[in-house]
Amino acid sequence: MSTRSRLIICVLVLGALHLGVACAGFFAPYDPATQDREHPYAPPMWLHFLDAHRGIHLRPFAYAQESQTGSFDEYEENRARVIPVRFFVSGAPYRVLGVLPLRLHLFGADVPVYLLGTDGYGRDLLSRILFGGQVSLLAGLIGAGLTLSIGLCIGAAAGFWGGWKDEVLMRVAELFLALPWIYLLFAMRAFLPLAVPPVKAFLLVVVVIGAVGWARPARMVRGIVLSAKERNFVRAARGFGATGGYLLRRHILPETANVVLTQAAVLVPQFVLAEMTLSFLGLGVPEPLPSWGNLLASLQHYNVLVSYWWMYLPALAMVPFFLGYLVLASLLQGSSRATKIEVASAGV
Amino acid sequence: MMRFLLRRLGHAAFLLLGVSVLAFAFSTLAPGNYFDEMRLNPQISAERLSALRADYQVDRPMAVRYARWAVALLHGDLGFSFAYNTPVAPMLWTRARNTLLLTGTATVLVWMLALPLGVWSAEKRGRPADVALSWATAVLLIVPDLALALGLLVLAVRSGWLPTGGMVSVGFDGFSAGQKIRDLVLHLVLPVTVLVASALPVLLRHVRAAVAEALEASFLRAAEGHGISRRRLLYRYALPAAAHPLIALFGFSLGALLSGSLLAEVVMSWPGLGPFLLEGILARDLYVVIGGVLLSTLFLVAGNFAADLLLYWADPRIRAEAAER
Numbered sequence: 214m215s216t217r218s219r220l221i222i223c224v225l226v227l228g229a230l231h232l233g234v235a236c237a238g239f240f241a242p243y244d245p246a247t248q249d250r251e252h253p254y255a256p257p258m259w260l261h262f263l264d265a266h267r268g269i270h271l272r273p274f275a276y277a278q279e280s281q282t283g284s285f286d287e288y289e290e291n292r293a294r295v296i297p298v299r300f301f302v303s304g305a306p307y308r309v310l311g312v313l314p315l316r317l318h319l320f321g322a323d324v325p326v327y328l329l330g331t332d333g334y335g336r337d338l339l340s341r342i343l344f345g346g347q348v349s350l351l352a353g354l355i356g357a358g359l360t361l362s363i364g365l366c367i368g369a370a371a372g373f374w375g376g377w378k379d380e381v382l383m384r385v386a387e388l389f390l391a392l393p394w395i396y397l398l399f400a401m402r403a404f405l406p407l408a409v410p411p412v413k414a415f416l417l418v419v420v421v422i423g424a425v426g427w428a429r430p431a432r433m434v435r436g437i438v439l440s441a442k443e444r445n446f447v448r449a450a451r452g453f454g455a456t457g458g459y460l461l462r463r464h465i466l467p468e469t470a471n472v473v474l475t476q477a478a479v480l481v482p483q484f485v486l487a488e489m490t491l492s493f494l495g496l497g498v499p500e501p502l503p504s505w506g507n508l509l510a511s512l513q514h515y516n517v518l519v520s521y522w523w524m525y526l527p528a529l530a531m532v533p534f535f536l537g538y539l540v541l542a543s544l545l546q547g548s549s550r551a552t553k554i555e556v557a558s559a560g561v
Numbered sequence: 562m563m564r565f566l567l568r569r570l571g572h573a574a575f576l577l578l579g580v581s582v583l584a585f586a587f588s589t590l591a592p593g594n595y596f597d598e599m600r601l602n603p604q605i606s607a608e609r610l611s612a613l614r615a616d617y618q619v620d621r622p623m624a625v626r627y628a629r630w631a632v633a634l635l636h637g638d639l640g641f642s643f644a645y646n647t648p649v650a651p652m653l654w655t656r657a658r659n660t661l662l663l664t665g666t667a668t669v670l671v672w673m674l675a676l677p678l679g680v681w682s683a684e685k686r687g688r689p690a691d692v693a694l695s696w697a698t699a700v701l702l703i704v705p706d707l708a709l710a711l712g713l714l715v716l717a718v719r720s721g722w723l724p725t726g727g728m729v730s731v732g733f734d735g736f737s738a739g740q741k742i743r744d745l746v747l748h749l750v751l752p753v754t755v756l757v758a759s760a761l762p763v764l765l766r767h768v769r770a771a772v773a774e775a776l777e778a779s780f781l782r783a784a785e786g787h788g789i790s791r792r793r794l795l796y797r798y799a800l801p802a803a804a805h806p807l808i809a810l811f812g813f814s815l816g817a818l819l820s821g822s823l824l825a826e827v828v829m830s831w832p833g834l835g836p837f838l839l840e841g842i843l844a845r846d847l848y849v850v851i852g853g854v855l856l857s858t859l860f861l862v863a864g865n866f867a868a869d870l871l872l873y874w875a876d877p878r879i880r881a882e883a884a885e886r
Contacts, residue, residue: 388579393857395820399838400584400854486705490824493707494839512711513828519718528708535703 220544227537234346238307241340242321242328245503247305249325249335252278254286254521257330257338265292273298275326286520296322330523333511338523342530345503349492350534352419352504353485357477359423360484361430365473368434369461373442383435389428397425398487402496411502418497422487430476434469441468471545478542482535489531505530562873565883569869573862580858581634584851585627630848639855640848644841649852652837657856659728660826660833664818664860666749667756671814674761679768680795686773695769698762706759706821710828713751724748726830752825759821760814767810771803778802801875808872815864819857 233240249255260273277294281287302321308314320326329338371382389397401421409417441447447464455463485505491497492506493513500507508527511517517524630640639649682691717723724730730744775781776799784798826835834853841849873879 384575385579388576388583392580392854393816393819393823393861395823396838396854396857399823399842400850401587402842486707489705489707494827496839496842506707509707509711512714515718518711518715522715525711525715528705528711531705531708532703535705539699539703 216544220541223537223541223544227534227541230533230537231350234343234350236309237340237343237347238309238315239317240319241307241337241343242304242318242326243337243340244305244307245336245341245344246501247336247340249331249337251280252288252325252327252331252335253333255288255327255331255335256521257523258327260298260328264295270297275322277324294324296324296326298322298326329526330521332508332524333517338508338526341503341508342505342527345505345508345527346530348415348498348502348504349485349488349506349531352415352422352488352498353481353483355419356422356426356484356487357480359419360426360480361473361477363424363427364430364476365434365466365469367427368431369438369466369469371431372435372438373457373461373465375439379435383432386428386431389425390432394425395487395490398422398491399496401425402491409499411499415498415502418488418491422484422491425487426480426484430473430480433472433476437469437472438465441465475542475545478538478545482531482538485531485534562883565873565879566870569866573866576862577855577858581631581851581855582627584854585623585630630851639852642841642846642849644844644846644849649848653834653849653852653856656832656834656837656853657860659831660819660822660835660857661860663749663752663826663831663833664756664815664822667753667760667818667822668815670753671757671760671764671818672811674757675764675768676800679765680772680800682765683769683772683776683799684791684795686769686776691769694765698765701758702762706755706824707828709758710755710825713755714828717751723750725751728832748831752822752829752831755825755829756818756821760817763817764810764814768803768807771806772799775799775802804875805872805878808868808875811871812861812865812868816861819860 255278258275258278260275262270262273264270264274274295274297276290276292277296278288279291279294281289298320299322300320302318303316304318304321306314306316325337327337327339329342331337332341367382367386371379392400398421401424402418405417405421442465444464447460450460450464488497488504489506489509492504493509495507495510497506498504505527509525512524633640637650639653641647642649642652645652678694682694685691714725717725724744724747728745728748729741730748733741733744736744772795781794781798781802784794789798822831822833823835823838825831826833827839830836834857838850838853840846841853873883
């Protein structure tokens with residue numbers, strides 16, 4: 214398979230994954246904030262095709278879970294109560310991409326079915342993971358976009374102007390590179406307000422993450438601009454009287470496209486992880502808005518960690534996305550050795 | 562040599578200065594401080610509050626506070642913790658020592674693994690062993706640190722094989738020296754594993770790339786032609802030729818390990834800088850946060866400085882360049 218077709222497949226798979234999360238409302242059976250106080254910490258229900266009498270059902274079904282008397286988190290499967298799962302049912306209202314209001318869900322049942330169990334408030338974990346993905350991935354994507362725009366501007370400016378401006382900008386970049394980046398993230402987050410409404414907190418986190426990582430892309434863009442500036446076709450254009458802005462736009466910045474794209478593939482998962490870390494530590498997106506990070510926060514309690522293994526599942530939600538972006542980055546870095554080294558070190 | 566040293570030292574000092582200014586600037590731009598929370602407490606009178614504010618001088622302009630703090634810093638004073646009501650420095654030093662123990666162990670281990678494995682897979686490049694190893698590193702690379710740390714913690718808690726929190730067991734002071742070391746090592750296993758697993762794949766890939774490139778060089782072909790043994794070829798000829806990018810990488814790996822240790826410390830409740838810093842942030846304990854960030858930068862800068870020295874020693878090109886200037 215050629216690199217090109219591999220790249221196309223990789224992008225398609227990643228696109229499908231993101232589309233799945235963007236349509237979280239459709240794949241999730243319930244609203245992520247709906248609480249079922251009767252079923253706190255309900256374990257995942259399995260879907261069955263074979264019933265107790267070895268009869269085969271074409272329609273998958275689950276057994277009802279009934280809480281044990283005298284205990285709040287112990288359940289027993291009631292083999293007598295069969296819950297058939299129905300597809301394309303109407304349920305809790307949601308909006309696709311925040312605009313299109315819909316009620317259609319991929320599956321549902323008359324009695325709540327929790328495929329991945331519930332959390333301490335009886336909220337469906339599957340729905341929360343799917344909706345949490347929207348928050349975490351969006352934070353990563355916007356953060357990466359922000360970082361790359363800042364990096365592109367600063368790198369292009371430093372490389373194109375040169376002289377003392379270049380010197381100053383690169384010294385500042387070194388400053389940002391010198392700090393361990395999670396500490397830097399912390400330091401920036403430390404002095405911003407702590408208790409804020411979820412949406413504002415989300416924006417805050419995105420801005421903080423986006424503002425931290427610009428130094429590395431800026432240095433890479435600067436390097437490319439420096440060499441592109443001296444290329445013959447650029448000098449020719451300059452000789453014909455092209456202005457600085459035109460040169461940058463038309464001739465120099467297109468040269469950086471490859472590096473910027475590769476950096477994007479490296480930065481997005483890194484920033485999703487940054488959001489997860491911040492939210493996990495209680496500095497990021499707060500409840501009730503789910504994010505992959507704050508879904509894991511309850512694992513800091515010893516009893517949750519020991520008793521409810523399914524609460525760990527949100528940690529694995531990131532893995533297919535990481536894989537996709539890793540493959541994408543290694544395909545994008547292509548044959549040029551310089552970018553290869555930079556991509557690898559960007560992961561450090 | 563002296564000039565080279567001075568240049569690098571000046572660079573390090575500049576970085577530390579910049580970071581401290583940056584941290585201070587963020588703190589002034591930020592809304593609210595430690596005493597704003599107190600205002601909501603009816604048991605603290607307005608006079609007491611303004612007296613406290615005057616005591617801690619939170620209302621002075623930033624430049625003044627920065628100058629006073631910087632002067633104090635030169636005397637080894639990192640400021641005063643509002644929340645603990647004691648000087649920051651002694652608290653910070655114990656925490657920093659613990660973080661150093663953790664990251665130091667992890668750094669040594671990760672390089673001890675990355676170097677031989679990287680050289681080995683570079684030698685076998687393209688063959689099944691190399692492919693298998695690169696798959697293994699890819700798997701490590703796609704599992705997020707957080708998932709790894711929590712997963713290991715779940716395993717440890719469920720199996721009960723390893724202690725899962727803190728740095729020492731209850732009754733540590735009564736242990737004999739041998740028991741103390743054993744206890745400490747057992748507590749180190751989990752966080753160090755997390756750190757090594759998160760840093761290893763990237764380092765391994767670098768070592769492999771650098772050594773593989775060196776192996777392509779014609780002087781190595783010549784050495785091979787002279788019948789020099791495979792082992793000597795790899796470690797005596799190829800590795801030194803690949804040393805330059807690897808030593809530069811050493812500084813970066815320190816940064817990654819420091820960042821990673823913050824998360825591992827919080828998850829595994831290791832009493833290092835990470836949890837301390839987190840507490841400081843949540844309590845808006847200004848000087849704790851600035852001190853913690855500055856100290857972590859100091860570690861990193863010191864590591865980079867050591868890497869520079871190592872580079873000077875290992876690479877004659879750097880020596881020649883430094884002599885010319």
